[in-house]
Amino acid sequence: xxxxxxxxxxxxxxxxxxxxxxxxxxxxxxxxxxxxxxxxxxxxxxxxxxxxxxxxxxxxxxxxxxxxxxxxxxxxxxxxxxxxxxxxxxxxxxxxxxxxxxxxxxxxxxxxxxxxxxxxxxxxxxxxxxxxxxxxxxxxxxxxxxxxxxxxxxxxxxxxxxxxxxxxxxxxxxxxxxxxxxxxxxxxxxxxxxxxxxxxxxxxxxxxxxxxxxxxxxxxxxxxxxxxxxxxxxxxxxxxxxxxxxxxxxxxxxxxxxxxxxxxxxxxxxxxxxxxxxxxxxxxxxxxxxxxxxxxxxxxxxxxxxxxxxxxxxxxxxxxxxxxxxxxxxxxxxxx
Numbered sequence: 001x002x003x004x005x006x007x008x009x010x011x012x013x014x015x016x017x018x019x020x021x022x023x024x025x026x027x028x029x030x031x032x033x034x035x036x037x038x039x040x041x042x043x044x045x046x047x048x049x050x051x052x053x054x055x056x057x058x059x060x061x062x063x064x065x066x067x068x069x070x071x072x073x074x075x076x077x078x079x080x081x082x083x084x085x086x087x088x089x090x091x092x093x094x095x096x097x098x099x100x101x102x103x104x105x106x107x108x109x110x111x112x113x114x115x116x117x118x119x120x121x122x123x124x125x126x127x128x129x130x131x132x133x134x135x136x137x138x139x140x141x142x143x144x145x146x147x148x149x150x151x152x153x154x155x156x157x158x159x160x161x162x163x164x165x166x167x168x169x170x171x172x173x174x175x176x177x178x179x180x181x182x183x184x185x186x187x188x189x190x191x192x193x194x195x196x197x198x199x200x201x202x203x204x205x206x207x208x209x210x211x212x213x214x215x216x217x218x219x220x221x222x223x224x225x226x227x228x229x230x231x232x233x234x235x236x237x238x239x240x241x242x243x244x245x246x247x248x249x250x251x252x253x254x255x256x257x258x259x260x261x262x263x264x265x266x267x268x269x270x271x272x273x274x275x276x277x278x279x280x281x282x283x284x285x286x287x288x289x290x291x292x293x294x295x296x297x298x299x300x301x302x303x304x305x306x307x308x309x310x311x312x313x314x315x316x317x318x319x320x321x322x323x324x325x326x327x328x329x330x331x332x333x334x335x336x
Contacts, residue, residue: 006079008035009179009211010059015073017054017063024283028054030235032073041205041212043226045219045258049279051235052215056181060098061090078178096126099172100181104188105164109156115167116142116152119174126175141170145200162193169201176208183215198225219258223247231255234280234290241316251318253295289321297322
């Protein structure tokens with residue numbers, strides 16, 4: 001693993017990504033900012049279509065081109081700008097320094113290769129070891145994720161969904177990456193297996209001191225496994241902070257809406273309060289705040305001006321006009 005040249009394992013600033021299609025330009029990321037300290041886990045939370053997966057693919061420079069284009073911004077891994085890397089250099093970084101666990105283990109694995117061959121493939125590529133040594137390490141990785149090493153000779157169809165996800169995690173961690181991107185890694189699993197897989201990921205992350213980007217829409221997973229949280233909406237982080245900031249001092253109306261739409265365990269009869277409306281069309285975003293059409297607190301300024309970051313403390317910021325100095329002075333926040 002590389003030397004830590006920066007405070008942050010990954011540091012994304014002002015990232016813009018577009019998908020240029022025959023039907024128009026889809027603005028997937030719009031000034032995306034994201035920082036993860038070494039050994040920490042950041043939860044990236046938002047609805048489907050908010051730009052979570054595009055963020056993960058951007059870090060790996062795997063945006064499908066065409067139609068995807070990284071228009072501007074910087075992505076730094078341990079202080080080194082990935083935007084300046086060639087495709088050959090990125091091939092060395094992927095799997096060794098940055099690994100990704102994809103949403104669906106069913107489609108992430110090759111059905112005609114044994115699982116030990118699939119784990120060994122990455123080890124052989126990045127660690128310059130013989131095939132027999134790579135297979136040996138692959139079996140050790142299977143043991144590490146709770147699968148008997150002798151099962152390495154089996155094929156993916158012989159494993160359950162939870163076991164397949166463990167194999168995918170073994171592949172991702174085989175070369176001890178400095179950053180692990182987990183794209184909704186438990187979506188396809190039932191609840192009890194979810195808990196086991198999350199606990200295992202947490203233990204392995206601590207063992208290897210790996211930084212992790214946990215892409216999810218599940219705030220329960222965030223509370224369980226993350227150190228910091230970024231709430232993403234329409235391709236931009238609208239609120240960021242640690243667990244206490246986000247869960248106890250919620251600021252953005254969208255974050256508030258996400259919490260209100262969760263079931264109330266204390267009052268089983270309480271009705272859910274879904275966020276009204278839908279995510280804006282990324283090919284036709286509003287002129288001002290992207291959340292304005294769905295917001296209960298929207299003001300005139302929200303329709304025309306995009307909100308800037310406003311910091312509550314060193315680590316907690318929000319993009320919302322409600323927190324402008326003049327609005328705070330005029331007492332407009334008393335209703336919140």
